[in-house]
Amino acid sequence: xxxxxxxxxxxxxxxxxxxxxxxxxxxxxxxxxxxxxxxxxxxxxxxxxxxxxxxxxxxxxxxxxxxxxxxxxxxxxxxxxxxxxxxxxxxxxxxxxxxxxxxxxxxxxxxxxxxxxxxxxxxxxxxxxxxxxxxxxxxxxxxxxxxxxxxxxxxxxxxxxxxxxxxxxxxxxxxxxxxxxxxxxxxxxxxxx
Numbered sequence: 001x002x003x004x005x006x007x008x009x010x011x012x013x014x015x016x017x018x019x020x021x022x023x024x025x026x027x028x029x030x031x032x033x034x035x036x037x038x039x040x041x042x043x044x045x046x047x048x049x050x051x052x053x054x055x056x057x058x059x060x061x062x063x064x065x066x067x068x069x070x071x072x073x074x075x076x077x078x079x080x081x082x083x084x085x086x087x088x089x090x091x092x093x094x095x096x097x098x099x100x101x102x103x104x105x106x107x108x109x110x111x112x113x114x115x116x117x118x119x120x121x122x123x124x125x126x127x128x129x130x131x132x133x134x135x136x137x138x139x140x141x142x143x144x145x146x147x148x149x150x151x152x153x154x155x156x157x158x159x160x161x162x163x164x165x166x167x168x169x170x171x172x173x174x175x176x177x178x179x180x181x182x183x184x185x186x187x188x189x190x191x192x193x
Contacts, residue, residue, distance in 0.1 A: 036142075038182060039071045040093045041082050050104075050150035050160050053170070054095035057148070060171050065178065091142050091185050093178060098147030105166040107173050108147040109181075115145035144181050146174060 042058030045051045055076055062072045075082035086092055094115070098108060148170060151162035159167065 036089050036091050036185075037071055037087070038069070038091045038093070038185065039073060039085065040065055040095065040178065041073045041075050041085075042095045043075050043077070043079065043082060044097050045077050047155065047157060049152055049154050049156040049158065050163050051097045051153045053097045053148045053150065053159060053163055056159060056167070057095060057171050057174055060167075061175055061178075064175065068179075068182070070178075070182070086141055088140060093144050093146060093181060095146045095148070095174065097150045097153070099153065100147070100149055102149050104149055104151030104160070104162045105170050106149045107170070107177065108149065109177060110145055112141060112143035112145055142185075146177060148174070 040058070042054040044054045046055055055074055058072060058074045062074070065072050071085075073082055073085055092112060094112065100106075100108060102108070148163075151160040158164070163170070
């Protein structure tokens with residue numbers, strides 16, 4: 001099985017297929033073989049301007065991510081709903097708005113373990129959150145955290161002008177990052193098996 005996956009990756013690299021095409025073929029090949037479910041969870045508040053950036057991105061990418069075999073959960077502020085969809089063998093990618101001292105629209109990513117360990121330093125805006133429940137119940141979940149740096153967070157139903165202007169670029173970067181994470185996760189699974 002591992003040799004078939006490595007041959008697939010080599011062929012796609014030789015012919016220089018895009019990440020998306022390469023990954024779609026790899027997912028189609030592996031769909032029946034992989035026990036781990038990859039879940040992408042978007043959290044945030046649509047009524048707090050840029051705090052809803054992850055929700056907007058997930059709405060934009062939902063059909064594409066689902067076509068790649070990912071389970072998409074748009075959790076908004078209902079962190080308990082999100083938490084109850086996480087199983088022990090899942091690989092979880094959490095998207096959220098962050099407030100770090102970097103350019104608005106910049107993307108930060110780290111392992112889920114690092115995000116859980118340094119929760120509060122990631123700039124996530126939520127007091128009680130999915131991270132708190134994951135820590136409280138100590139569910140051994142693998143995954144990644146993807147944060148999108150907000151320009152402003154306040155009352156309002158629309159994204160800030162800065163994030164609106166960069167929305168397509170941000171979506172494309174997040175999609176590429178998710179594809180790269182998936183590719184790495186699939187490769188790691190087959191090395192372990």
